Amino acid sequence: MDRPLAVRARGITKSFGEVIALDGIDLDVADGQIHGLVGPNGAGKTTLLGLLLGLAVADSGGLEILGTPVGRALSVPDGVAGFVDGPGLYPSLTARQNLAALLALRGEPTTGIGDALDQVGLTDVADDRVRGFSLGMRQRLGLAAALLTKPRLLVLDEPSNGLDPAGKKHVYGVLNRLVADGTSVVLSSHRMDDVEALCSEVTILATGRVVFSGPLSKLAAENGELDYRLLTSDPETTRRLAGETDGIHIVDGIAAELLVVRGLVSALDELVVRVVQAGIAVRELAPVVSPLEAAFLALTEQQELNQ
Numbered sequence: 001m002d003r004p005l006a007v008r009a010r011g012i013t014k015s016f017g018e019v020i021a022l023d024g025i026d027l028d029v030a031d032g033q034i035h036g037l038v039g040p041n042g043a044g045k046t047t048l049l050g051l052l053l054g055l056a057v058a059d060s061g062g063l064e065i066l067g068t069p070v071g072r073a074l075s076v077p078d079g080v081a082g083f084v085d086g087p088g089l090y091p092s093l094t095a096r097q098n099l100a101a102l103l104a105l106r107g108e109p110t111t112g113i114g115d116a117l118d119q120v121g122l123t124d125v126a127d128d129r130v131r132g133f134s135l136g137m138r139q140r141l142g143l144a145a146a147l148l149t150k151p152r153l154l155v156l157d158e159p160s161n162g163l164d165p166a167g168k169k170h171v172y173g174v175l176n177r178l179v180a181d182g183t184s185v186v187l188s189s190h191r192m193d194d195v196e197a198l199c200s201e202v203t204i205l206a207t208g209r210v211v212f213s214g215p216l217s218k219l220a221a222e223n224g225e226l227d228y229r230l231l232t233s234d235p236e237t238t239r240r241l242a243g244e245t246d247g248i249h250i251v252d253g254i255a256a257e258l259l260v261v262r263g264l265v266s267a268l269d270e271l272v273v274r275v276v277q278a279g280i281a282v283r284e285l286a287p288v289v290s291p292l293e294a295a296f297l298a299l300t301e302q303q304e305l306n307q
Ligand SMILES: Nc1ncnc2c1ncn2[C@@H]1O[C@H](COP(=O)(O)OP(=O)(O)OP(=O)(O)O)[C@@H](O)[C@H]1O
Pocket: 016, 019, 020, 021, 039, 040, 041, 042, 043, 044, 045, 046, 047, 048
């Protein structure tokens, strides 16, 4: 049986005056996964996330969140938490007081605050005023606030903005734990490495339209030829074998011992088999730019050509 969907959007449109921000968006977000939304500036990511959070309503199209159709009222759908354009926080209150205020506003007991702050790594600054917080600390506090509501769908716009490596580790940890417990996450990011590290599925938007949506592995398979760095124990023989393998083109190496080859995955597989059969060890093999980055760059170049 198919897994239920956390988000099902069909033919969503949204305009701001003359600007068409979303132009017939279809989107399926599988339950219990982290789904990445990527695209150039102005592609419509924040607008789409805003619809999921009930901050705006679509002009047309159908939207179901956690199995329930979204109506015309501006309200956060049940079970959904998150933020766009940074979390809404009270600067004159401490981190702990901000979370207590949030729970009080919702009429809920002020429990779980220490744990939420701990999960995002803000225990040491729990009693500092938010006014002095960096962007990364605010992002982490926003995530702690979202955690307190125990969401079934978490919606985050650029959650790794401003995060240092330690902050990122906390945020990644929180998101992965949430998903392991069955929460679904939709996040936007300009960082393809973050998306690749976190997301199992990705949707690429460009000028309000979906240009790709699905598992990252499908994107890799659909990609045309990519450049790969290949480092082996015998660079000279590897270069010769690469030259003899159909579908492989040698791109000049960055360093003498490192070969950069271009080709489809199938041709690359053939080269690796030949190299190993020749008794040569493969020490490093990786795309020069990842399939997601390559798809993104190709898309941006295409857009520039169309302008
Ligand atoms: N409130 C608004 N009023 C007018 N135009 C808007 C509004 N919100 C978004 N837009 C326009 O809609 C389009 C999509 O914007 P959106 O912020 O959703 O893109 P984005 O993909 O999130 O971009 P970025 O990566 O720059 O954050 C843009 O052309 C933007 O200028």
